[in-house]
Amino acid sequence: MNIVVVNGSPRAIGRTGVLAKQLVDVFNFSLVDLALGELPLYNGEAEQKELDVVKSIRNTLIQADGIVLCTPEYNNAMSGALKNLIELFGSEPFKKKPIALLAVAGGGKGGINALNNARTVVRGVYGNAIPKHLVLDPVDFIENDISVKEDAFTKVTEVIDELKEYVQKEILYKEFLESKSF
Numbered sequence: 001m002n003i004v005v006v007n008g009s010p011r012a013i014g015r016t017g018v019l020a021k022q023l024v025d026v027f028n029f030s031l032v033d034l035a036l037g038e039l040p041l042y043n044g045e046a047e048q049k050e051l052d053v054v055k056s057i058r059n060t061l062i063q064a065d066g067i068v069l070c071t072p073e074y075n076n077a078m079s080g081a082l083k084n085l086i087e088l089f090g091s092e093p094f095k096k097k098p099i100a101l102l103a104v105a106g107g108g109k110g111g112i113n114a115l116n117n118a119r120t121v122v123r124g125v126y127g128n129a130i131p132k133h134l135v136l137d138p139v140d141f142i143e144n145d146i147s148v149k150e151d152a153f154t155k156v157t158e159v160i161d162e163l164k165e166y167v168q169k170e171i172l173y174k175e176f177l178e179s180k181s182f
């Protein structure tokens with residue numbers, strides 16, 4: 001099962017990146033890290049699609065059986081960096097694919113805005129955002145934001161378990177279709 005995690009924070013030092021990297025370390029997932037600032041701002045020009053970095057990240061997402069989108073809540077929405085990734089790649093990497101949504105917020109009862117916004121956007125590229133989702137606040141991180149606290153990570157794991165369940169169903173369904181070879 002190939003699951004790719006996207007760190008949707010553009011900040012080199014950000015809690016969303018801490019969460020994304022912990023997921024990669026614990027579950028052995030692959031990482032697309034928007035904090036590296038490698039992706040251009042979508043401008044609709046065909047040449048963008050030919051850039052090596054665009055091709056490589058697009059391919060990584062296309063190959064994924066499931067995707068975890070980790071987004072910071074910025075100004076009551078998902079990050080512009082993550083929205084830009086979706087604008088660059090369109091529906092191909094997301095279509096009919098199970099997608100888990102995790103938000104990291106500032107602790108003022110935010111986060112649900114980013115989740116619902118991301119859910120609407122994912123629907124726009126025909127992704128299957130799974131029902132379980134989660135907001136992490138600063139209190140869910142160990143001091144100095146080194147890692148996610150154990151109890152909060154247990155809740156993150158429950159979201160990941162649900163994602164794996166949907167991914168497994170999708171894999172079995174594809175195998176079934178192939179075995180039929182209409």
Ligand SMILES: Cc1cc2nc3c(=O)[nH]c(=O)nc-3n(C[C@H](O)[C@H](O)[C@H](O)COP(=O)(O)O)c2cc1C
Nearest residue numbers: 009011014015016072073074075076104105106110
């Ligand atoms: C530009 C900007 C806008 C933000 N807007 C919100 C917001 O609307 N609601 C909220 O709960 N937190 C907000 N925050 C706080 C972030 O959600 C918080 O820093 C969190 O750790 C996720 O961002 P990070 O991964 O970049 O650290 C904002 C932070 C920045 C930098």
